[in-house]
Amino acid sequence: MSTFAGDEAATLPTTYTPADVEGELYERWVERGYFTADAKSDKPPFTIVIPPPNVTGSLHLGHAFEHTLIDALVRRKRMQGYEALWQPGMDHAGIATQNVVERELAKEGKSRHDLGREAFVERVWKWKAESGGQISGQMRRLGDGVDWSRERFTMDEGLSQAVQTIFKKLFDDELIYRAERIINWCPRCLxxxxxxxxxxxxxxxxxxxxxxxxxxxxxxxxxxxxxxxxxxxxxxxxxxxxxxxxxxxxxxxxxxxxxxxxxxxxxxxxxxxxxxxxxxxxxxxxxxxxxxxxxxxxxxxxxxxxxxxxxxxxxxxxxxxxxxxxxxxxxxxxxxxxxxxxxxxxxxxxxxxxxxxxxPRLSMQWWVKVGPLAQAAGDAVRDGRVKIHPQEMEKRYFDWVDNLHDWCISRQLWWGHRIPVWYGPGGEVVCVGPDEQPPTGEGWHQDSDVLDTWFSSGLWPFSTLGWPEQTESLAKFYPNSVLVTGYDILFFWVARMMMFGLYAMDGTPPFHTIALHGMVRDQNGKKMSKSFGNVVNPLDWMDKYGSDALRFTLARGANPGVDVPIGEDWVQAARNFANKIWNATRFALMNGATVEGPLPAPEELTPADRWILSRLNSTVAEVDGLYEDYQFSKLSEALYHFAWDEVFDWYVELSKTTLAKGGPQADAARRVLGEVLDVTLRLLHPIVPFVTETLWTTLTGAESLVIADWPKDGGYRDAEAEAEIATLQQVVTEVRRFAVSQGLKPGQRVPARLELDGTVLAVHEDAIRSLLKLTVPEEGFAATASLPVAGATVSLDLSGTIDVAAERKRLAKDLAAAEKEKAQTTAKLGNEAFLAKAPDEVVAKIKARQEAAEVDIARITAQLAALPQG
The missing domain is CATH 3.90.740.10 (Valyl/Leucyl/Isoleucyl-tRNA synthetase, editing domain)
Incomplete structure (x- = not known):
């Protein structure tokens, strides 16, 4: 047994309070460098970029949703031994940011023209330093495992150099031009x-x-x-x-x-x-x-x-x-x-x-000739270099890139990357690269427009890694492994990155996979909007229920490419799940659960031990497959039901009987319980990192789950034990259902006789009695109800607790339904014309229904016969 397990359990509070651990844990992770990616590492790279939020923005549910999915992927890959880089940063958001600062000036009775261009841009930088980027702190609240040492901004000096470099390259290749055409003009944003x-x-x-x-x-x-x-x-x-x-x-x-x-x-x-x-x-x-x-x-x-x-x-x-x-x-x-x-x-x-x-307005603007760029972006998906997930989203992508019009990239703003073109007194036009000196002299002036924000964010996967310089980071972490983003910016951002990545990086696409998710909506499926009054600040829910609860709720709703409805009651349910994890682990620690030493041999284990280890390995395999397919909802469901239903509700309860008996089997159960909790907490960690970190480090005494190994399917399967425990579950579930139908109070003890001889249940009598709160019958026991289940019979003395008339009525209704099902299936199977035309699999299903109906009739008839007369 672990020497610290019981003592360590005592250090855990009786209830889990997220606010007491989340902030401190996150800062510890950052300080220890767990999220910092090393370009010199010999580990295989896993790279993913954050869709850069606007510097004007704050964390909304859409951000929280997307960040949860990305963080889960990154945390898992880090645990699998990858050199994982989650690249953070923000977008300068040209129009939005300029509007914010102009509104501030308006309060002073001024306009940007009163300041002049240079002073206005300085004012925007000042605003950015003082008020911009509040989303960074909110990302920490959520638990985002980003490499803060690499945080970038689309107006950084390095990214500005990348913008100027690619503009010059496109200009020289005659893929950027200036022309007078009809554009979409905003009379408000000008x-x-x-x-x-x-x-x-x-x-x-x-x-x-x-x-x-x-x-x-x-x-x-x-x-x-x-x-x-x-x-x-x-x-x-x-x-x-x-x-x-x-x-x-x-x-x-x-x-x-x-x-x-x-x-x-x-x-x-x-x-x-x-x-x-x-x-x-x-x-x-x-x-x-x-x-x-x-x-x-x-x-x-x-x-x-x-x-x-x-x-x-x-x-x-x-x-x-x-x-x-x-x-x-x-x-x-x-x-x-x-x-x-x-x-x-x-x-x-x-x-x-x-x-x-x-x-619509005729205007002289700068344009990108997108034809060859869009063709390359389409070909990269068609030839399989880039996968779009879910695959049905490919049509949307092709509909867009195959029908792109030339892209107007100039904006009549002062905040942004200024177009690097100078005009001379004689009509000269000179495009200047980042290492070139602009022309000087009388009459020369720079174009006054700036570039569309999407121009610079389109370079994000490689500009953030140091391009155009051939840095170690660029060599290590480009291309990105996967892009996780909403289908709503498939055209705004994804297509731009595809075009620029292929163009700038010698035909290498910016990512291998594009994993598209839907939009977060309210619990009624309605779009969240201030005008609808249904916008939720995720910080409110994190304050109330904890970050893990919000993360699990969002992941649980994330089906690929499908919108996600979310309501507060779902976050509350996820909080209850976190509490269940806490309480079950605390119980296990108090009862000596340990991770020390090897697992006992199967022959030294109880059927319950073998069953849960079999299910544990199957769950690892299932979760791995779902992660690789970006099925966050399904893997969250799998983890939820395995942890709550199988580990906490069944195995922990079954282990109580074994632990109470003591001896070698109790020691084996403690080791198995420790193993199951160890692996379950590892599996849950990418989605609910805070509660799992607290519990796992207490259970194992190890440094951190963030850098722990991801579980592997050891291949252990025990079909016999799984069938045996399934039979036990069937008996317990059926008796519990019967007890509920009779109005028995939860935990009410009832005398019962168990006839288990000749079944696999014979060795489980103590467990069955414990789970069902059944006492050993005393002398003079007289059964008032008898339930034949799975070859066994459970006889109960419900005198004084059972409504015989109500039970007879319920069983009669069930019997009528079973007899109707048997009559219908028998009629179909007796119809020669039907049998001649129906496929074999259809006939087989009807036969199975007929057999199930016959079993139900026998069971219900026996239950009716066992009821007291009168």
């Missing part, structure tokens, strides 16, 4: 945003049909954005539309402007939609821009960057929405409105940052 940063939602608007021209030469067009008609430069119809063929090539008058515009024929127009004619505004609509390019039409911008009308006339200076109403009123006054439909529900794009309605 910057371009990419297609994937536009959120579409159904808005109530109005559809107005307007007559252009007069008489036989009139054409009716419909629009939801009447204000853009000021910039119309054509009306387009389909080339084969007979209704308008006579007008193609002519000009008609554009109402309210005095301008005349051509009628053009373009195959883009759908002749079946509406009137079959569309207004063409090349400067304010992406499709119209393409039509304009094909027909050499001018582009007339009618709004400035704040969506205010700039065309001289009665609408000058009006906001776009004000202008819309005024223009419709003016058209109505001229009799130009043919029809109006309101409300007209249609899909409208909004800025994902501030929710302002997006304005």
């Amino acid at each position: 910057t371009a945003i990419s297609d994937i940063e536009v959120e579409y939602q159904d808005d109530d608007g109005e559809l107005v049909s307007i007559r252009y021209g007069e008489g036989d030469n009139a054409i009716v067009v419909a629009t939801t954005r009447a204000e853009t008609m000021l910039g119309d430069t054509a009306v387009a119809v389909h080339p084969d539309d007979e209704r308008y063929r006579h007008l193609v090539g002519t000009e008609i008058e554009l109402p309210l402007t005095g301008r005349r515009i051509p009628v053009v024929a373009d195959a883009h127009v759908d002749p079946e939609f509406g009137t079959g004619a569309v207004k063409v505004t090349p400067a304010h609509d992406p499709n119209d821009f393409e039509i304009g390019q094909r027909h050499d039409l001018p582009s007339i911008a009618v709004m400035d960057e704040r969506a205010v009308i700039t065309v001289h006339g009665p609408f000058l200076g009006l906001d776009r929405l004000e202008a819309r109403s005024a223009i419709v009123a003016a058209l109505r006054a001229e009799g130009r409105i043919v029809a109006e439909k309101r409300p007209y529900v249609h899909s409208v794009g909004h800025c994902s940052r501030c929710k302002t309605t997006i304005e």
